[in-house]
Amino acid sequence: MKALIWKEWRETRLIPAAITILFLVTNLLWTLIDIRVRALYGPASGSYTGNTTLISAGIAVLLGGVLSASGAFSGEIGAGSLSFLTMLPISRGRIWVSKVIAGLMSVFLSCLGVGAAGAAIFAGHVGLLKDAATYAPAAVNDYLFALQDPHIIIFPMGIVLLAAIGCFGVSLMVSLLVDRTLISSVISIIACVGIPFLVVCAMSAAPLLFSGSTGFAGQAGLTVLGLVIPVFYAASYYIFANGETLRSSKRYFLMGQALACWMALNVVIFAGCYALRNIV
């Protein structure tokens, strides 16, 4: 297993660094543009705020989640090297686990890298946009104060990390269905935006379908929402374990099976919550 994880890590190790650099460069450019805009049109006209840093950090970490998985299988299917792995005396379960471990390491490191860079940018930005001589020490003080109250950072970072782990799961499944990493990345990004949107729409629509007894719908919706991430991990494992060469259309059939099971599970959860609505 160590050798497998080492191999996977060698293939994904640049992603955290790339994501951190991308985040830094984007923020730096935006800051420079912002300084110019403020100089030209006055201090109130700037668009770059502390929230911008936080939002871009969130997007960067989510992107890290997507990119850490989008090439996990598609790159190997495209290059044919998956057949090299499957001819070795290794179970498919081990191969899948090694890819997930290395990929999640990459997600965590992306999160750490972006978090560290974001904290530095945030502190620097606050100092830079005010009068540096007067306010920079105060800004650093604010930053240190924030660190004394960890939940201010840990809670949003935890949410973002969880979302990134979810994006990783979605991307992992997509990478089994596509032979090219770039296409896999694009589809994964679309899926990572589209799937939460669909879930939220479904959760919003559920109470409308059961007017008069909306309490259970919220409960069922939350249960379903909580299962979204594990479902994609389970589906990717199912497709990989049963997909033979993973070059045939069988993989799409397996994905259909996995999604059908998922839909059936949703129905069972909603039906169960509906049946228990008066008891709970």
Next chain:
Amino acid sequence: MHRQSLSLSHPIDPSKGDAGLLSPAIASTPDALRIQGLAKSFGKTSVLKDLDLDVPRGSVYALLGRNGAGKSTLIQLMLGILQPSAGQIRVLGLDPARDGVELRQRVGYIPERLPMYDWMTVEETLRFVSPHYRNWSREDEARLVTTFRLDRTKKVRELSRGNIALLALVIAMAHDPELVLLDECTSGMDAIARSEFDRTVIDALHGSNRTVFFASHQIHEIERLCDWVGILHDGRLLLQAPVDTLKSLVKMLRVTGIDEGENTLAQSPNVLQARTSGREWLITVQDYDEMTPPVKFFGGVVKEAIDLTLEEIFVALVAKEEARI
């Protein structure tokens, strides 16, 4: 124990279960490979159809077939990489679908194209692969790497096609496999590299008492290596036989004085091919008996019985089968 011969009265007819005309069941040792009624389909495409095949332990078996005959699919089924649509496979007594991991511990496999990680060096590739084999021998690995003159520091992307195949051979051999599967592993190599690879394989396997299973369409190269041959055509096994037996049964007769037309001769079940050469006929037959060589054939006089290469026999058998269909 049964042993049938390629018989004039017994034309090749896979639909009648003739696959296994000459069964290796004559071997006293248990089979390294036993396949019964194997079928494999990809969607609506049927690649293997009701295949029966036996490979005795310790034999060097060549599975011949045209491109797309199903050889690589068969090997992937034997390794448990693919799952059969129907039928049974036992490799070294194990079911590949259920015991694939254990089976691959005991089998060395060199596929047609081995897409190793091109960013790894030879050393890294060996260190990546070796922990997965419980019988991996660093001494054997070192000996093979030295014999093949592989540079451990070179990246896989810098290796020639022939050296990649040799690296695959190190991976296939360093864990002392009981069965070695070679799947068209010299295709894409130039003649010199092919020749070197073949010589290396012969040296590596010489006296090892391993079972070796070749799948190839480059027949002349494996003719001198193998002692059993099977011919796969359109997903079915046309026949399997010891090479010597097959070569003694299939001969080309040089005949004079035949009045029959080519079509009449070709329709005879025991005639694989017939063509004129000047005033003579060159007729490939599949039931030649060396003990009682024919003097007359279709009213003509048999002047000579010519030995055929395995490649010529393969071409004649496949042509006959295609004409039959």
